[in-house]
Amino acid sequence: MYEEIREKLGDEEASKERRALLVAIYRGTDQLPECKEHLDELELLCKTYGIETAEKLPCLVRKFNASTLISSGKVEEIGETAKELGVDVIVFDDEVTPGQQRNLEKIYSIPVIDRSEVIIGVFAQRAHSKEAKLQVELARLKYLAPRLKRMWTHLSRQQATAGGGAYLKGKGEKQIEIDRRLLKTKIFHLQKEINAVQAHRDTQRIQRERSEIPTFAIVGYTNAGKSTLLNALTEAGIFTEDKLFATLDTTTRKFTLPNNQEILLTDTVGFIRKLPHLLVAAFRSTLEEAVQADILIHLIDSSHPMALEQAEATVEVLHELGAKDKPVITVLNKIDRLEDRAILKKLRTKFTKTVNLSALYKQGFDHLTEQMTEELQKRRRVVNLRIPQKDYAVVSEVMRHGNILNQEYEENDVVMRVDLPSRYLGRISRYIEE
Incomplete structure (x- = not known):
């Protein structure tokens, strides 16, 4: 991954400020506004990851190319833009295969990464608990495994100017096989550790189920305000920040509804559009806190221009986790920041029964707890x-x-x-x- 390349280039290269050209593909002119929104989100992801955006480039592609993802004309256009800007890395919003990465890096002579790599990098930065760190590391190594050849190819080009390219190429070919074996061993041991942590989590969940206390899980797109809501309701004291994936760990707190019914309320990992399957798999035990809950609270940032798409992305991940038939209370958060009423109308059309609130200002909580009580009464x-x-x-x-x-x-x-x-x-x- 990008960090491995930076480490092997040495301290001088690694210490440089990274500037990127962001590229997102769209298939028709009607998709351009959505493409621009995707680039805005990618810019925020890159900022969280520590990469400055030099320019965002929407790229109209009629036909995909198996070896370079995009046509030769578009490859050239992106290369010229990157050269003019003097960027250090090109970031694609779309998934780029290991082979496509190698081919593009041969052309551009700078690293090419995709959205998945950025998200995994952000997760790595945000992981604090032992479980989260293990899960991120597993996803990171599985992502890296098929890209070892690409990494060493990039290094041989970087070192060629210093006259050591031929030596590094030979060394790299041998090192790839060693690295592959090491990665395979590390992945095996990581999976064992994760299985042990998951067994402990399963034991805790069984104990909660035996207690017969109903459980609610707060789910939603990253930065929708889940931790803020849990803090406001229970004074949980969870770290909150206006950044993507401010927390990767689940937190469960007791809460008493107005009718004196005790419940357990859990804050979960945020979802995101195109969440890499490697992360879904690695974080399955954590994400399954949502699946195991009796009732879900789907929190939506109603002030976001892409609120509907974010909500649909959350529903998609929940379906993937097997939570399709769970009872859901849909909550439109950040109503105090809402500027475009049309977004609210779209959300209410998609989700017929909603609760409006502001977790930050503790507005609308009565309506939320009323809905929670009502959902419990049905059970x-x-x-x-x-x-x-x-x-x-x-x-x-x-x-x-x-x-x-x-x-x-x-x-x-x-x-x-x-x-x-x-x-x-x-x-x-x-x-x-x-």
Whole structure:
């Protein structure tokens, strides 16, 4: 990856300020506005990664080229622009295969990277917990494995001007095989470590499920305000920043709804358009916090020009994770910053039932907690119970998990009318009276 190239070039090269030409492909003139929005997002990703944008170039492509992604004419156009600007790297918003990277770098004589590499780089910078660091490293190494040849080819060109190109080429060919074996071993051990961490996470989740406390997961596009919402509701004290992927770790806190119902509320990793499959796979155990929750709170930055597309990207990842049929409360956040009412109209057309709020200013929370209570109520049943007094431990358990509507004592039995979570009923089915 880009860091490996920088390290091998030496301290002088690595210390330089990196400037990039950003390139995004569109197929027709009607796609140009969307293409420009994608470039804006890529610019923000690059900024987070530590790369300055020199220029953003929308590139109209009618037909793709297997060896260079784009036509020879477009390759030349991009090369001329990069040379005029004196950039150090070219960043494509679209996925570029290892072979295409090698071919383009031979032409441009500077690194060529894609959106996936930038996102993985940002994740690497943002990982703080042991689990997040392991997951990012696994994705990074899997991304790097098929690109070793490209990296050494780039280095041989850089060193050729110093007269050591032939030596480095021979050295590189031998080193590639060594690096491949090392990577394979590192990937194997990383996967073992991740499996161990995941087993611990699974144990924690099972304990939460046994507690019968309903769980909500806050999901959404990166920088939608998920951590801000969790902080505002629970005073969790999570680090927040107006940057992409400010946090990669899940945080779970208890929260009490207005009807005194205790719930668990979890903040999850942010999603993004074209989230690399390597990261989805590596972060699956973390992302599955959303899948395991009883109810999802889909938080959308309603002030963003591409709010609808971001929301659809989130839904797409949730489907990929197997959370398609989960109950969802759709929340339109940052309503205080909304300037374009047309965006709000589009969102309300797509998501028929929504909650408007500002997590920053704690506006609209009453409506949100009302919807949360309503969704929980759909997952509850009112039942009549007859429990022998000798089984009073069951009575205590029912009182802990349910809302007692009526309770009487008849001879040796406790007769109760109780509002209980549906998933709990199997455990007390023999005491239920029809």
